[in-house]
Every structure is written in structure tokens, then in C-alpha cells.
Amino acid sequence: MFMLLINSIISGILAGGLCGAVGAMCNRLRLTTIAFSIAHAALAGSALALTLGADMISLAILFALISATILGPLADQLRIPLDLVSMILFSMYNALTFIFILSAPGQVLMTESVGQLLWGSVLAIRPTYIAYLLLTFVIILAFLTLFWGKINSLLFDIKLAEAEGVNVRIYKYVILIIAGAAITLALRMTGGFLVFSLLYIPAAASLQLQANMKWIIAASWLLGSTSASMGLLMSFLYDLPAGSCITIAALIILAGASVYSRLRVSLAVEGRPR
Amino acid sequence: MEEGPNRYAVELESVSTYYYGEKRPAIQNINLKIDVGSLALIIGPNGAGKTTLLETVLGLLRPREGRIKVLGYRIPKEVLKARALCAYLPQDFMKPPMEPFTAREVVAMGLASNSFMGMLSDDDWRKVDRSLELLGMLEYANKPFGKLSGGQQQKILLARALVREPKLLLLDEPFSAIDQKTRSYIVSEVFPDLLRKGCTILLVSHDSESLLINPSVIIRMRDGFVEQVIIRNVHVAH
Ligand SMILES: Nc1ncnc2c1ncn2[C@@H]1O[C@H](COP(=O)(O)OP(=O)(O)O)[C@@H](O)[C@H]1O
Ligand SMILES: [Mg+2]
Numbered sequence: 001m002f003m004l005l006i007n008s009i010i011s012g013i014l015a016g017g018l019c020g021a022v023g024a025m026c027n028r029l030r031l032t033t034i035a036f037s038i039a040h041a042a043l044a045g046s047a048l049a050l051t052l053g054a055d056m057i058s059l060a061i062l063f064a065l066i067s068a069t070i071l072g073p074l075a076d077q078l079r080i081p082l083d084l085v086s087m088i089l090f091s092m093y094n095a096l097t098f099i100f101i102l103s104a105p106g107q108v109l110m111t112e113s114v115g116q117l118l119w120g121s122v123l124a125i126r127p128t129y130i131a132y133l134l135l136t137f138v139i140i141l142a143f144l145t146l147f148w149g150k151i152n153s154l155l156f157d158i159k160l161a162e163a164e165g166v167n168v169r170i171y172k173y174v175i176l177i178i179a180g181a182a183i184t185l186a187l188r189m190t191g192g193f194l195v196f197s198l199l200y201i202p203a204a205a206s207l208q209l210q211a212n213m214k215w216i217i218a219a220s221w222l223l224g225s226t227s228a229s230m231g232l233l234m235s236f237l238y239d240l241p242a243g244s245c246i247t248i249a250a251l252i253i254l255a256g257a258s259v260y261s262r263l264r265v266s267l268a269v270e271g272r273p274r
Numbered sequence: 275m276e277e278g279p280n281r282y283a284v285e286l287e288s289v290s291t292y293y294y295g296e297k298r299p300a301i302q303n304i305n306l307k308i309d310v311g312s313l314a315l316i317i318g319p320n321g322a323g324k325t326t327l328l329e330t331v332l333g334l335l336r337p338r339e340g341r342i343k344v345l346g347y348r349i350p351k352e353v354l355k356a357r358a359l360c361a362y363l364p365q366d367f368m369k370p371p372m373e374p375f376t377a378r379e380v381v382a383m384g385l386a387s388n389s390f391m392g393m394l395s396d397d398d399w400r401k402v403d404r405s406l407e408l409l410g411m412l413e414y415a416n417k418p419f420g421k422l423s424g425g426q427q428q429k430i431l432l433a434r435a436l437v438r439e440p441k442l443l444l445l446d447e448p449f450s451a452i453d454q455k456t457r458s459y460i461v462s463e464v465f466p467d468l469l470r471k472g473c474t475i476l477l478v479s480h481d482s483e484s485l486l487i488n489p490s491v492i493i494r495m496r497d498g499f500v501e502q503v504i505i506r507n508v509h510v511a512h
Binding site for chain 2: 079147149150151152156157160161162163166167211212215216
């Protein structure tokens with residue numbers, strides 16, 4: 001029991017941070033809806049695993065990564081915004097999820113597995129899961145630090161970066177795939193419906209801090225970590241669904257950040273010589 | 275004039291560009307050769323195709339017909355190599371106040387685009403500050419880009435273009451928000467210095483702001499066509 005608590009706090013710190021960082025970048029690139037298609041691809045993958053009796057994580061990751069990979073090229077091919085492609089895939093995956101769940105053998109709807117899928121659960125946290133998280137953490141951190149100059153340029157203005165010879169398409173695809181990995185992993189704890197809380201709320205809170213892009217991503221990372229670990233602790237203490245607790249923790253942090261930013265502004269105004 | 279494959283900075287041969295879904299080309303059957311080290315002024319009314327021409331040269335728009343070479347590189351095949359030697363200042367570029375990027379960071383991006391993995395050395399940062407200083411923007415270096423005025427944002431973007439030490443500089447109505455004093459400083463000091471270093475400048479303008487300029491070639495556009503090319507005998511000091 002104690003080990004599970006420690007493991008889930010570690011996972012919370014890792015997964016929450018990843019989602020926070022990815023959320024801040026996607027927000028800047030106006031890709032906020034990609035989470036919908038990727039999260040629900042993972043959901044559809046998990047549902048298919050229920051039907052087939054296969055491993056849920058593997059199929060979820062497979063579906064999510066396929067989505068993340070085809071999103072960019074699909075938008076380029078169809079010549080419609082990524083956001084829209086994302087919502088189209090989202091609808092498709094929901095349709096598939098329902099079909100898979102209903103055609104699963106036995107009384108699946110009542111089982112713990114479906115609950116885990118929808119609301120998330122700390123029971124999903126196993127050593128292999130933490131290993132996946134750690135690997136993703138290292139990859140994302142390395143990508144951000146090694147290529148920061150180009151990523152910053154891309155986040156400022158894609159067209160200008162492209163005009164200067166940055167291979168924006170590759171960077172965009174990599175960011176999508178990274179986002180896909182972070183979302184799929186977080187999904188195991190938060191569930192398919194509440195993974196959005198970790199993507200949007202820390203990103204919104206970090207924008208309150210009025211820093212430059214690097215600090216916004218770092219702050220979002222930190223706030224995501226804090227939300228997820230606090231939420232998981234709450235979930236343990238009060239035996240409530242993990243996803244709901246994480247969302248509530250994130251909302252409390254957003255409120256705190258907003259109060260802080262207002263205080264800072266009013267203090268700065270008062271502190272000015274008259 | 276030097277001979278060989280790189281005598282021209284820009285070569286266009288029967289180039290036509292269509293916007294997606296449009297039946298009419300935005301530029302049509304363009305044939306141009308621009309000498310290395312020249313200042314080409316592109317003029318014409320709104321909608322003449324000036325912006326489209328620049329973006330086609332940079333490979334941002336793909337022509338449906340024709341052949342393009344920029345600094346000896348074929349577009350779009352070798353576009354990344356060509357772009358590494360170019361700098362571009364887009365028309366009407368403005369960002370809202372809350373942009374989380376400082377002026378200095380925006381200029382630094384001009385170098386990051388060219389450097390391996392986007393990393394900058396101390397020397398690069400000194401270049402960034404020198405470029406800011408050249409345009410009198412050093413005191414705004416740490417201000418958020420979006421909180422600068424339109425003209426100041428244009429100067430920062432020009433600083434970003436210059437810090438790249440480009441071989442081909444493409445400027446799309448760069449003076450629209452810049453005051454008269456800065457404008458004449460750029461035209462009389464900055465441009466000649468660039469030309470002396472062998473840079474080629476394509477300058478788009480739709481009005482008399484170009485009166486101060488002494489271009490070596492004037493390209494007049496209308497309805498997507500090149501209407502007239504005037505080659506002038508300008509002596510650039512070497
Ligand atoms: N994104 C676009 N989609 C469709 N048509 C466009 C687009 N941008 C420009 N055009 C058309 O292409 C023509 C040339 O435009 P442009 O190159 O911007 O002119 P200029 O820069 O000389 O004012 C115009 O007729 C304009 O309406
Ligand atoms: Mg124009």
C-alpha cells in the first residue's frame with residue numbers, strides 16, 4: 001500500500017509535468033484540441049483491448065501514437081487546420097470506443113477495467129508504467145533543451161521560422177508525437193475524460209505568470225507535476241477517483257496563480273514612485 | 275560582374291503561382307534575373323502580386339509552373355540551403371501585447387534558425403546586441419516584443435533579418451510604420467553597407483517611400499504580371 005502511494009506520487013510528478021509542458025506548447029501552437037483526438041485514440045485502443053482480451057497499455061499507446069503520427073500529414077493532405085482534423089478523429093474514436101465496449105465479452109460495463117478507462121485509477125500504476133514515464137520524460141526534456149533555439153523560434157512564429165530554413169514540418173510532427181506519448185501515459189491515471197485537466201489547466205495557470213516562453217513551459221511543467229501529485233494524494237486519502245482529484249488540485253493551483261498575478265500587478269503599481 | 279553559375283541571386287523562368295483553389299494565378303509567367311549585389315525595387319498597386327513573388331522566391335508558396343533558382347540553389351529542391359542564406363521581413367507583421375518573447379529573443383531567433391540545433395554562442399549574443407544597437411533598439415532589448423509599437427516591432431524584425439548576415443534580403447514593405455528619420459538612415463547607411471558586402475536586396479514597396487532609394491533595378495508589377503523592368507546604371511562602391 002505504501003509502495004503504491006510512493007509510486008503514484010512519482011508517476012504524478014512525471015506525468016503531470018509532461019502534460020503541463022506539452023499543454024503549454026500546444027496552447028501556443030493553437031493545437032489545444034489535439035488532446036481530444038489523442039486521448040480518445042488511446043481510449044479506443046484500450047476499449048479494443050477489452051474486447052480482444054489484449055494488453056490495454058500497449059494498444060492504447062499504439063492507437064495514440066498512430067493518431068499523433070497521422071494528424072500532421074492528414075492536415076497537410078486535406079488542407080484543413082490541425083485542430084479540425086483532431087476533432088474529426090475524436091468523433092471517429094468515440095464511435096469506435098462505444099462499439100468496442102459494447103461488443104466486449106461479458107458484463108464489461110460493470111467492471112473495474114471500464115471504470116479505470118474512463119475515470120483513471122492509481123491501480124494502473126506499475127513499475128513498467130513508471131519506466132515508460134521516465135523514458136518519455138528524458139526524451140521530452142532532451143528535445144526541449146537541445147533544440148530550444150529552434151523550438152522557441154517556431155513557437156514565436158512558424159512562418160518566419162520556415163522562411164529562415166527551419167524544417168518546421170519535422171518539428172511540428174515531433175511535438176505532436178511527444179504530446180501523444182505524454183497524453184497516453186497520463187491517461188492511465190486520470191482517465192480518458194479528465195486528462196484534459198492536466199493539459200489545459202497548468203498551461204492556463206502558467207500564462208498568469210507573464211514570463212517568457214521558456215519559463216511558461218517550465219512553470220506549466222511544475223504546476224502540472226504539483227497538480228497531479230497533490231491530486232493522487234487526495235485520491236488516496238479520501239478514496240476518490242484519481243482523475244477528479246487531479247482536476248480539482250489543478251483548479252486550486254490555477255486560482256492561486258491568478259490571485260498571485262493580480263497581487264503582483266497591484267503591488268508593482270503601488271510600489272512605483274509617484 | 276562575376277561570371278559563372280552565381281552571377282544571379284535570383285532567377286525565375288516562366289513562373290506562375292496559384293493560391294490553393296484559385297483559378298487565376300496570383301503571379302503569372304514571371305521571368306526575372308537579379309544580379310548578385312543589386313538592390314531591386316519591386317513596385318505596383320495592392321494585389322499586383324508583390325508579396326506572392328517574394329514568397330514564391332523563398333519557396334513558401336509553390337509555383338505551379340516554371341523554374342526558380344535562389345543563390346544557385348534550385349527551389350523547392352534545395353530550399354533549406356537557400357533559405358539559410360536569406361532573411362525575410364514579412365508585410366504587416368504585428369504581434370499582440372501578451373507575447374511571451376523579448377525583443378532580444380526575437381532577434382536571436384534569426385541566428386538560431388541557422389545554427390546547429392539552434393544553440394547560440396556568446397559571440398552570437400554579441401552579434402544580436404550589435405544588430406539591435408544598429409537600429410537603435412538596444413534599450414528595448416528586454417521588453418516583450420508585443421508591447422513595442424508597430425514601428426518598433428518592424429525594427430526588431432529588421433534587426434533579426436540583419437543579424438543573419440544574409441546573402442539575399444527580402445523586405446516586404448518594411449517601412450510602412452517606420453519614421454522618416456530611421457527610414458533615411460536605413461536607406462542611406464544600412465543598405466549601401468549590405469550591398470558592399472555582396473548582399474542582394476529585394477525591396478517591395480507600393481508608394482513613394484521608395485523615393486529616397488537608389489535601386490539598380492525597378493520591377494513594376496500589375497495584375498500578377500511584370501509590367502516593366504527598368505535597369506538603372508547605379509555605381510555601387512566596391
Ligand atoms: N492567401 C491567398 N489566397 C488566395 N488569393 C490570395 C491570397 N493572398 C493573396 N491573394 C491574391 O493574390 C493576388 C496578389 O496578392 P499579393 O501578392 O498579396 O499582392 P501585393 O503584395 O502586390 O499587394 C491578389 O489578387 C490577392 O487577392
Ligand atoms: Mg503585399
